[in-house]
Amino acid sequence: MESATNHDRIWTAALVVIGDEILSGRTQDRNIAQLATWLNVQGIRLVEVHVVPDRTEAIGEAVNRLRARNDYLFTTGGIGPTHDDITVDAIAAALNVAVVEHPDAIAVLERHYATRGGLTDARRRMARVPAGASLIENRVSGAPGIRVGNVFIMAGVPHITAGMLDSLTGTLEGGRPVVSATIGCWVAESEIADLLRATEKAHEGVAIGSYPFFREGRTGANFVVRSPDQALVDRCVAELTKGLEAAGHAVTAGGI
Template structure:
């Protein structure tokens, strides 16, 4: 485990996301998974199914972060162009990966069509990421991880990567909550955060039962600091005349 902060970006690929036909469900899951690995998700972009747009985003994000994850566009149809776009961006050809072909052949048998065989295509020099759900593997090439758009498939691929990426200390979190408007607690949150360098406090309002409340999520890589900041925040909110709770409302 390193003190260095490792960062990642997510590139969501697909016209269906930008059109509103499909809602992305991978972002939240990936962010939480990365936090457990000691990696901070720092940037997210969404691009259309366009070779140039994908390539430009891939090259920018892989240079700016330790890891880049992409989701979408690696299926069996003609408009799944992510592999082609990333290979072009990296300046390498697309090949039919022999191990991927063998995995698909074992899974589909004599039902391995040309369309399904497209899912064995990778940029040259890539490694495979196990897919326990549908067998068609994900792809790792350098610091780029090419994954499916279907959430359950992506989650299976991430499980296969558990503990295999270099990262720093896992980001821990703890929640303090109160029935209050955010504005009433804003100065208090800022003061507690300023007094505890290395900790971050996020404010997440909600409205329920005709009342306004907020969950204040403390994040730190240090469990001892998390305990100190939670205590300080509970005390400060009590001094404001609120009735905070240790936990989420």
């Protein structure tokens, strides 16, 4: 239960992952985990993700739905120079604005391609943005990311997106970051389910996640305690540890 004070306001973000290559199984997405981790440090919570194909209507539907109900909306994928890169056009259509060339993007691309064969028509496509947009610096390759309203348009290639996130670090308003602590036990989670439930209930404002695994022929589980309140996390972890030890289970701080 969050109070109404501004300090405790929860800032939310959503992500639209754009790309046939994710939905075909060809490419393992890495941007969900990367963005989630980065957002958490900014005090912003990733609360939903949609993965959509390279189709204008699918992109537009997801973007409009998710930007309306979150503080921030990120997209990854589809901003390159080829025919299957339709993200900018799809988002401009969804926002009902024109697509324009951004003069700073032209300048960036001209510099980048000066020694690489020059700014061809195909490359010039990467300077196209929804009207009203500003640029997000791309420290890795040529084409910049794009910000329009609360929509942040990023690359599909994870290390390029990483560079764009790096240049956004500290620029987005957020709340308190969620902190988490993990402990692990060689126990079947089903044996201590009641303890987990009771411990979570006794610490309002924390969430305890239980993540079972099977290794070396044995059953174990890690328990992740999350809250924006570090002291609360610490108290909850201490109590859970005590409970697990009282039930005869050795506890590994930091998880197994």
